[in-house]
Amino acid sequence: MVTTPFVAVLRKDLLLEVRGGQSTVALGALSLLVLVVLVFAFNPGGGEQGAEAAAGALWVALVFSGMLGATRAISAENENGCIRALLMSPLDRAALYAAKLAAAFIFMAVAEAASIILMVLFFNLEFDARVMRLVPAVLLGALGFAALATLLAGISSRLRGGDLILPLLAVPMFVPALIAGVKASASALGGAPMGEFALWLKVLIAFDVMFVAAGYLLFEYVAGEE
């Protein structure tokens, strides 16, 4: 069976995840906790205010779990120095980035699926078409965050005390997607007309395109040693 290096790395990451089994569970658990905390924090009512609170909570959970996921994905390579072996191999740096990005995205997507379900439960919403409209926004947001965090985690994993740097850099950079995602989700849940929702989706798409491209081009500069 012929597999490209990209597929090989991705399969390896997914296999490690299934074996270790910690990351997606941890991400799901973190999302759950974040949502619980936010319910206590905001004590949301129903209607539009409830929809906005729910959308906000969902995206806070996405950001927190995303940071954890990215850190985990990279630190798996630091055990036994495997990242060096990957860099020494004929593996294209961009392909390595793409594989790491894909793995982080898949983990986040699974955690987000759980988050959406929990959100509906906690914020007293219904499982209807409005929730379905959330899905593209959340997937786009997860992709954007994965692209950003994979690149930045490459940096933070190399520095002592680097786990502080990742959120410090990732959160401000993610703001446009966060705004767009929360607004899109709130308008979807509130049953607002499609126009506004589509506009915010376009912002998310632009964000994703820019950051996947940036990560693809810049990852090789992050990967080398001194």
Place this chain on the structure above:
Amino acid sequence: MNGRAVRLGLGLITLALMLAALYMVFVYVPTEADQGIVQRIFYFHVPCAWVAFASFALVAIAGIFYLWLGQQVWDDLGYAAAETGMVFCTLVLVTGSIWAKPIWGAWWTWDSRLTTTLILWLLYGGYLMLRAMAGDSEQGARFGAVVGIVAAIDVPIVIVSVRLWRTIHPAVLVTRQGGHGLEDPRMVATLLVSLAAFTALFIWILCLRFVTLRMHTRLGALARSLALAEAAAQD
């Protein structure tokens, strides 16, 4: 060209422009009808914002050259621009806050420009923390360049998304409308002079900082050569 003479010259130009700007802001320009005397802060606030954003672009451009050419001088320039820009970015937020309080009764408004500047400030801060953490190393320079470039790519999207955020759902407090709304030509002139003064100030401080970093780099190289010579002497 004598570096010292250049820096002195820049300093004098800055001084002259600053004095002119101060005169114009406090004496020459008429008081604005709606907001009163406080509005004069505008002539400091806007140039600082222009400088902060321009400096950020400079960090990114220096980063691109550093990654492409691998010469330390580009990193020194980028780092100097980040430090200097950070100062002016902080000034934007502080002057914005001072301006907001008497006008809108709150220390902070989430209007689109201030919000964008806040994000910029956080990005600058992240860059500087990263450099501090990475220390004096080639790796630190490389990481800084990458972060500077990515952050600069981010800024336009931040501007767009924050503006959309504010127009679709207007802020609780009434925001400043679109342009600067300067009717009086004296106001325009004052703004332009102030802009020039702050740009000169920025360039001057940037040069001073850049030269200091270059000296630091050269000292490092000398220390390395010295250590090599000492080791060779003991062979």
Place this chain on the structure above:
Amino acid sequence: MTAALIEARALGKSFGPTPVLRDVNLSVEAGRGAAVIGANGAGKSTLIRLLAGLSAPSLGGALLFGEPARSLRPALRRRIGLLSHQSFVYPNLTARENLEFYATLYGVADARAQAAEWLERVALGAVADARVRAYSRGMEQRLAIARAMLARPDVLMLDEPFAALDADGAALAAALVREAMSQGCAVLASAHSAGALEELGFAALTLSRGRLVHAEPSATRQSVARAPLARQVS
């Protein structure tokens, strides 16, 4: 005379102001072996990292196949094998999965069969499907050796290859290295003492205070010195 596959030209590395390597010159041709001998902290691992292209030199050049090691084309990276202090294997995967993964990465034809073959060669066939996390250090080292060699590289760099190996393991490793050299592989290895490597016909170079010097000739080394298998380029 064949061209050198591994080459250091006036190679220097300083961390901050502190020099770790100074004016290191060496060259290893196909089928030859060079042993870098030194105490802990002498800079052996740094030298290998520089030659592997993982780290950038402060001065001079590290070359593989005549090109700078730091910016090697993928086609050339395929022909390099590195054994480091770190084992480069994923603890949560089995030995077989690790080797199959790396074989795929290196474009080895029929990865599955090759992985199986190498597992046998390093005497891990019986435990091939156990997770590496459960391995002893010696087993992990043997797996790491298999990982470095399974793509049949033309350049091998081994950082303390016999560490953590018992007598059997060491003999196995030595046999594999000998076989690789006979197939034209250029080998650079580091160690605390020269013994085992010299028996393989390596030329011993001592790393002391950052400089590389030829080891002093002794009775067993005379025959090597007469017909040097690797030269120190001055």
